[in-house]
Amino acid sequence: MRPLSIGVCRNLFLLACVPLSLLGGVAVAADAFSLSVATDHDDALYNVGDEAAFVVTLEKDGQRLEQGSVSYVVDDFLKSGRAAGLPEGELSLGDSPARVVVKGAKPGFLRCTVTYKPNEGKSITAAVGAGFSVLQIEPSMPVPDDFDAYWDEQKRLLAEIPADATLTAVEHNDESIECFDVQVPCLGGAPVSGYFAKPKQSKSKSLPAILWVHGAGVRSSSLGNAVKGAKANMLSMDINAHGIPNGKPDAFYAEMSGGPLKSYRYDGREDRDTSYFRGMYLRLVRAIDFLTSQPQWNGRDVVVIGHSQGGGQSLVAGGLDSRVTMIAPGVPAICDHTGVVVGRVNGWPKLVPNTEDGKPDAKVLEASRYVDAVNFASRCRAAAIMSVGFIDGVCPPSSCYAAYNALQGEKQMINQPDMGHAAPSHIQKAFFDQVLAHVNQTVTASAK
Numbered sequence: 228m229r230p231l232s233i234g235v236c237r238n239l240f241l242l243a244c245v246p247l248s249l250l251g252g253v254a255v256a257a258d259a260f261s262l263s264v265a266t267d268h269d270d271a272l273y274n275v276g277d278e279a280a281f282v283v284t285l286e287k288d289g290q291r292l293e294q295g296s297v298s299y300v301v302d303d304f305l306k307s308g309r310a311a312g313l314p315e316g317e318l319s320l321g322d323s324p325a326r327v328v329v330k331g332a333k334p335g336f337l338r339c340t341v342t343y344k345p346n347e348g349k350s351i352t353a354a355v356g357a358g359f360s361v362l363q364i365e366p367s368m369p370v371p372d373d374f375d376a377y378w379d380e381q382k383r384l385l386a387e388i389p390a391d392a393t394l395t396a397v398e399h400n401d402e403s404i405e406c407f408d409v410q411v412p413c414l415g416g417a418p419v420s421g422y423f424a425k426p427k428q429s430k431s432k433s434l435p436a437i438l439w440v441h442g443a444g445v446r447s448s449s450l451g452n453a454v455k456g457a458k459a460n461m462l463s464m465d466i467n468a469h470g471i472p473n474g475k476p477d478a479f480y481a482e483m484s485g486g487p488l489k490s491y492r493y494d495g496r497e498d499r500d501t502s503y504f505r506g507m508y509l510r511l512v513r514a515i516d517f518l519t520s521q522p523q524w525n526g527r528d529v530v531v532i533g534h535s536q537g538g539g540q541s542l543v544a545g546g547l548d549s550r551v552t553m554i555a556p557g558v559p560a561i562c563d564h565t566g567v568v569v570g571r572v573n574g575w576p577k578l579v580p581n582t583e584d585g586k587p588d589a590k591v592l593e594a595s596r597y598v599d600a601v602n603f604a605s606r607c608r609a610a611a612i613m614s615v616g617f618i619d620g621v622c623p624p625s626s627c628y629a630a631y632n633a634l635q636g637e638k639q640m641i642n643q644p645d646m647g648h649a650a651p652s653h654i655q656k657a658f659f660d661q662v663l664a665h666v667n668q669t670v671t672a673s674a675k
Contacts, residue, residue, distance in 0.1 A: 252353035252618070252645040261286040262297065262353045264341045271617060271644035273331055275360040281327040281339035283318055295320050299327055299341045304572045304623045313337070331359025335571065336617055336624045355645045356617025356624065364628040368565040370602045377499065377597060378547060385414045385509050390516045394423070397450065397474075403427055404457045406450065408473050409464065413513045415506040417470030421448040421514065424457035424464075425523060435528030435666045436518040438544070439465040440511070442535035442650075443492070443560065443575070445484035447473045459663060461530075462521050466514050468507055468536060492576035497590050499597040504561065508598070511544045519550060528552050530662050534650040535575070535622065536560045538613070539600040542630055545611070546603030553610045553665045555658040556630075557650045558619055562604075563626035564595035574626030601626075605633040612639050612661045614654045616646035 253263040267280040283299065285292045300315040309315075312332075318325040318341075329337055340354040371377075390411055397406040404424050411419040425434070439452040448467045456463025467473065469488060471480075495501030515529055531544040532555040539561030545554040560575040567573055567587055578595050579587045596602065611634050615627040631640055639661075641654060 252355045259288045260343065260345055260351060261289075262341060262343045262351050264299075264339055264353045264355045266355055266357050266644060267326075268357075270642065271356065272358050272361060272642070275331050275334060275363075277359065278328050278330050279337070279357040279359075281329070281341075281355065281357070283325040283327065283341050285320060285343055291324075293320055293322060295343075297325065297341050297343045299339060301327060301329055301337055301339050303335065303337055304620060304625070329357075331357070334360040334363040334365075336361070338618050340618075353645075354618045354647075357644070358617060358624065358628075358642070361624075361628050362632060364625055364632055366601050366605070366629050366633060367563055367567075367569045367571060368596060370605055371596050374597060374602055375606070381414070381505065381509060382512060382547075385512060388412050388414055390513060390520070392517055397422065399424070399450070399454060401454065401458070404454060406453065406457075409517065411513055411517050413470065413506070414509050417506055417510070419466055419510045419514045419517065420470045420473060421464050421466035422450045422453040422473060423462075423517075424450075424453040425462050425521070426457055426460055429460075429523045431522050432525055434460060434462045434521075434523045434525055435530065436462040436515075436521070436524055437464070437530040437532065437662065438511070438514055438518060439463070440531060440533035440537040440540040440544075441466070441468045442533065442537045443468075445469060445471070445480050445488050445491075447471075447475060447480065450474075455659075459659075461666070462518055462524055464514060464518055466510065468540075470506075470510060493578070496578055497594060499594045502594060502598050504598040507540065508543050508547060511540060512548050515544070515548050515550055528666050530555065530665065532556075532658060532662065534558060534614075535648065538622075539574075542600040542607065542634075543603040545607035545609040545634075546605065549608075551607075551609045553662065554607065555612050555662060557614045557654060557658065558616055558622050558648055559600060559613065559627055559630055560622045561598070561600045562622065562630045563601055564599045565592055566623075566626060566629070568592075571625045571629075572623050574623060575621050601630045601633055604630040605635070607634050608636045610637045610665055612641070612658055614641040614643060614650075614658075616648060617642065617644040618646065619648045621648035 301313045302309045338356045342352045344350040392411045394407040399406045406424045409423045437456040449465045452465040494503040530553045531541040534557035538556030538559030541554040541556040545551045562574040564578045
């Protein structure tokens with residue numbers, strides 16, 4: 228399916244202050260200066276070899292300025308330096324909006340950042356990205372030959388641990404819903420730890436299941452997410468990323484974040500068996516074990532939804548567990564760990580360090596292939612909806628598209644040319660609307 232863009236989806240999203248003919252970033256200063264940069268294609272998508280124009284406009288009090296200048300730089304997301312030949316400099320304002328023209332040399336993304344420095348006050352900056360032949364972005368390295376065998380063995384080991392869940396009732400002000408704090412034993416010591424909610428008096432084999440997973444950081448599971456799914460008539464579970472207790476004071480999570488979990492993303496990265504993400508991924512399978520063991524589960528639908536690190540986890544769940552029927556990864560992290568091998572910037576958490584000679588650490592590079600969400604995506608046949616920000620420096624759009632292009636099921640992408648690393652409300656709504664549509668379509672199909 229062709230990726231969706233803001234231009235294609237204007238009926239879904241209401242975007243204030245963005246001209247329909249152009250898409251781009253807009254920055255507004257307190258003294259009424261407004262700086263914008265936009266692409267000359269509505270969807271900000273081009274083919275390799277095409278020229279893309281970044282169109283720059285500066286306004287004050289709503290009127291376009293025709294004198295002065297702005298600075299600009301075009302980059303390809305590499306923190307270690309920009310590719311040769313990418314333009315930067317000063318643009319003089321005039322009768323027509325200023326333009327920066329670039330040509331995409333390979334499948335990927337270019338980002339244009341513009342800055343205006345008024346005579347008084349702070350500088351303002353705006354940015355937008357353009358994609359070139361994005362559906363041709365391939366994984367940076369092939370899936371390891373023993374990838375499936377490795378993870379089959381991990382799931383076999385997990386299955387040897389009884390999934391004896393401990394449920395503690397949690398008070399909630401909606402009398403139609405039951406809520407619980409749930410702990411389920413898992414491989415590696417840390418349990419699944421989450422909040423689980425379900426409609427009261429629901430019939431046996433009547434409800435779909437949804438699993439909410441978290442972005443980076445250290446925090447409690449979200450009771451709100453669990454309740455949201457239950458109110459939509461689903462078995463709904465939100466798990467924290469680390470198997471830690473829920474509902475503790477903020478100081479507890481701050482202490483964990485600054486202490487034992489301070490560098491969790493890098494812990495054990497030298498070996499696939501010690502990588503922190505191994506345990507995180509197995510907790511996904513165990514959480515799905517719990518949800519599908521509920522007598523109310525309809526035996527068909529399992530949805531996994533999350534943003535950033537949670538987006539990466541949803542990709543992993545879709546490829547690791549065949550029970551998953553839909554995933555909704557927003558700006559997914561944990562993708563394209565080996566991107567540097569083909570001249571791309573690695574996705575978060577930049578798992579593979581470089582050695583003194585500037586080359587990626589060979590041991591970490593090899594281990595990272597077993598926890599790369601791109602490789603799980605290549606095994607995922609679930610339906611998918613994904614979002615990507617074209618100016619995202621945390622989870623670069625190339626890493627997101629490497630995963631998207633590997634997905635094997637029906638899929639759609641929400642392109643956001645002027646978005647960085649974010650999960651705005653309109654994307655969250657689009658995701659949940661698609662979840663509801665997926666569940667209803669499955670129910671309708673099974674009734675025929």
